[in-house]
Amino acid sequence: MTALGAALYHDCSLAEDTRPIEALWDALLADEASLQQFCVPVAPRKEAPSTFRREQLLQRVKRDELASFLVGTPATIGDADAVTVGVVLQPSTAAAQEGRAGYRYRLDVALGAAAVNRRGAASIVDALVACANAVKPRAGVVFPADTASFAHALATGTRGGLTEEQDRRVKDVFYAVYELGDKIRGPEWGTFLGPHHVAKLGGLDRIEKESGCAVVRRLAHGGAYLQITGTHDDPGVDAGRTALAMFLSPVM
Amino acid sequence: MTRTVLCRQRRDGGVMVHLHLLSKLKSAVVVVVVVGCVLVFGKLAGADARSDLESLKRDFERLKSEYDSRKNEVGKYVENSRSLRAFDKDEMEKLIKAMCGQDVERDDDESDRVNKDLRERAVDTVRRKWDDITREWDGVEDRTERLQNDLKSLRDKVKYIPEEDAVKSDRASLLDQIVRTIDETDRLYAKLQDDFRALSNVKEGVMYGANNPKIRAAMEYGKRKHVEMQSSCHEKETVLSSGRPDCIYFLKDDCKVVEFKPSTVGESAARSQAERYLGDVQRYFKEDKRAVENCRKDSSGLPIFLAEGKTYYACTP
Numbered sequence A: 001m002t003a004l005g006a007a008l009y010h011d012c013s014l015a016e017d018t019r020p021i022e023a024l025w026d027a028l029l030a031d032e033a034s035l036q037q038f039c040v041p042v043a044p045r046k047e048a049p050s051t052f053r054r055e056q057l058l059q060r061v062k063r064d065e066l067a068s069f070l071v072g073t074p075a076t077i078g079d080a081d082a083v084t085v086g087v088v089l090q091p092s093t094a095a096a097q098e099g100r101a102g103y104r105y106r107l108d109v110a111l112g113a114a115a116v117n118r119r120g121a122a123s124i125v126d127a128l129v130a131c132a133n134a135v136k137p138r139a140g141v142v143f144p145a146d147t148a149s150f151a152h153a154l155a156t157g158t159r160g161g162l163t164e165e166q167d168r169r170v171k172d173v174f175y176a177v178y179e180l181g182d183k184i185r186g187p188e189w190g191t192f193l194g195p196h197h198v199a200k201l202g203g204l205d206r207i208e209k210e211s212g213c214a215v216v217r218r219l220a221h222g223g224a225y226l227q228i229t230g231t232h233d234d235p236g237v238d239a240g241r242t243a244l245a246m247f248l249s250p251v252m
Numbered sequence B: 001m002t003r004t005v006l007c008r009q010r011r012d013g014g015v016m017v018h019l020h021l022l023s024k025l026k027s028a029v030v031v032v033v034v035v036g037c038v039l040v041f042g043k044l045a046g047a048d049a050r051s052d053l054e055s056l057k058r059d060f061e062r063l064k065s066e067y068d069s070r071k072n073e074v075g076k077y078v079e080n081s082r083s084l085r086a087f088d089k090d091e092m093e094k095l096i097k098a099m100c101g102q103d104v105e106r107d108d109d110e111s112d113r114v115n116k117d118l119r120e121r122a123v124d125t126v127r128r129k130w131d132d133i134t135r136e137w138d139g140v141e142d143r144t145e146r147l148q149n150d151l152k153s154l155r156d157k158v159k160y161i162p163e164e165d166a167v168k169s170d171r172a173s174l175l176d177q178i179v180r181t182i183d184e185t186d187r188l189y190a191k192l193q194d195d196f197r198a199l200s201n202v203k204e205g206v207m208y209g210a211n212n213p214k215i216r217a218a219m220e221y222g223k224r225k226h227v228e229m230q231s232s233c234h235e236k237e238t239v240l241s242s243g244r245p246d247c248i249y250f251l252k253d254d255c256k257v258v259e260f261k262p263s264t265v266g267e268s269a270a271r272s273q274a275e276r277y278l279g280d281v282q283r284y285f286k287e288d289k290r291a292v293e294n295c296r297k298d299s300s301g302l303p304i305f306l307a308e309g310k311t312y313y314a315c316t317p
Helices: A019-029 A054-062 A113-119 A121-135 A148-156 A164-178 A195-200 A204-210 A237-251 B002-022 B027-100 B109-160 B165-207 B213-232 B267-276 B278-284 B289-294
Strands: A003-010 A036-041 A066-072 A083-088 A105-111 A139-145 A190-193 A215-218 A224-227 B247-251 B254-262 B306-312
Touching: A003 A113, A003 A121, A003 A148, A019 A054, A019 A066, A019 A083, A019 A105, A019 A121, A036 A054, A036 B267, A054 A066, A066 B267, A083 A148, A083 B267, A105 A113, A105 A121, A105 A148, A113 A121, A121 A139, A121 A190, A121 A224, A139 A148, A148 A164, A148 B267, A190 A237, A195 A237, A204 A215, A204 A224, B027 B109, B027 B165, B109 B165, B213 B254, B213 B306, B247 B289, B254 B267, B254 B289, B267 B278, B267 B306
Parallel strands: B254 B306
Antiparallel strands: A003 A105, A003 A139, A036 A066, A066 A083, A083 A105, A139 A190, A190 A224, A215 A224, B247 B254
């Protein structure tokens, strides 16, 4: 039983086209009986979490009222059943705001172990790949984690409520993606490549033949999704990551 | 009463006639006639008392049936009032939970406004239910009091019936039943009064919620937690265009912006809120000596801050 996290770094304005968010909600949250939304408004005020109201939230996104938001299970639910889909609509760091980060926005997902089991990791990956086809990510990762909370922290590079070891890893991730530039994030169990990465690695055919990944999927914008093993809890993930890191070294 | 008087007149007249005629007759005949007359009179008098008693018995049956109705009515009322008490308690818990679940700034007028609004809404809901139940109480109390009076009046009427042999036992039995019913009605009435007192006390808890220590504690809890958690911060409540981050630390290679939230809001939300301030904090403190000396720098030389969400246990109702 392992939790799963994912992050996509992209430049696609979701305020202009909310369909990728909606598709992700439909794929990952449709079965949840109770959902909450937590909005971080552009205006300098704080909001309390409230019941998820899809249309109302989408309208606020379209009106550019929000800097970011989270939709997911309430905080009171156990970690294993937790699911969150987070969307950053306005760049948060100075580097992202000034165009030095290599991306402007982030989309993140975290699911607890039981939530992953119920949906199946493959269907979660399908949803993420479909989303990637829509938002054309410059980079991204899908990774197993001990808990949903840790998965969320790793996906967002934000901290709190973690062990020292987990906290160190999250700090490393944050510094690594702060100015990602043309580099990839990862590699992880699942790694998204932008078109420039694919080109730099010699094209998709070469990636398919030489990356050693169990899954290689072509993305609509010319990027690719690589997955080390068929399942995220395969014991071969760590060894596969080392081998993939060597293959991807030109873009790391 | 009227029948008893007539009987007495008839008896007196009869005795006078017999005394006149019997002056010459033998004492045996006199005795026979007198005894006969007494027997006739006794029979007539007993019949009238019985008739009165029967009438009062019917009155009692009616009041007894009314008592049963009142008993049911009081039962239903108490059931309703219990639901209000539970509802009232639920409202109170909901109110405190909502207050506890709030993210409260230490000097936040907004949270005070939200708390006030929450309390007023709870008070309004309870007041409406309270008005309905007190209207019901007024009706039930009136009818029960009237029954008490009717039963007491009936008891007095039965007491007025002479304790003659013919009705003695029935009279005593009816009296006993009436007295028992009066006692039961008194208990019913007392139950109503007690319930009303208890209900009023519970209602006061929400209606005058600001003075309720539980509500007051909930209103202050979030503020107190923020103040406690901010005690070690290097900066707190810095005013930025993106808002006021709860806390900023300038630790060696670990500069961070921290947001505090109750556990009911959760770490993910706290982290997201903290992330919102990053760009502004980087620029605001770019020349601050603490940031210059301790924070890692980005490619533009700006200090890098990480976002951290910290939760505290939300107060509970």
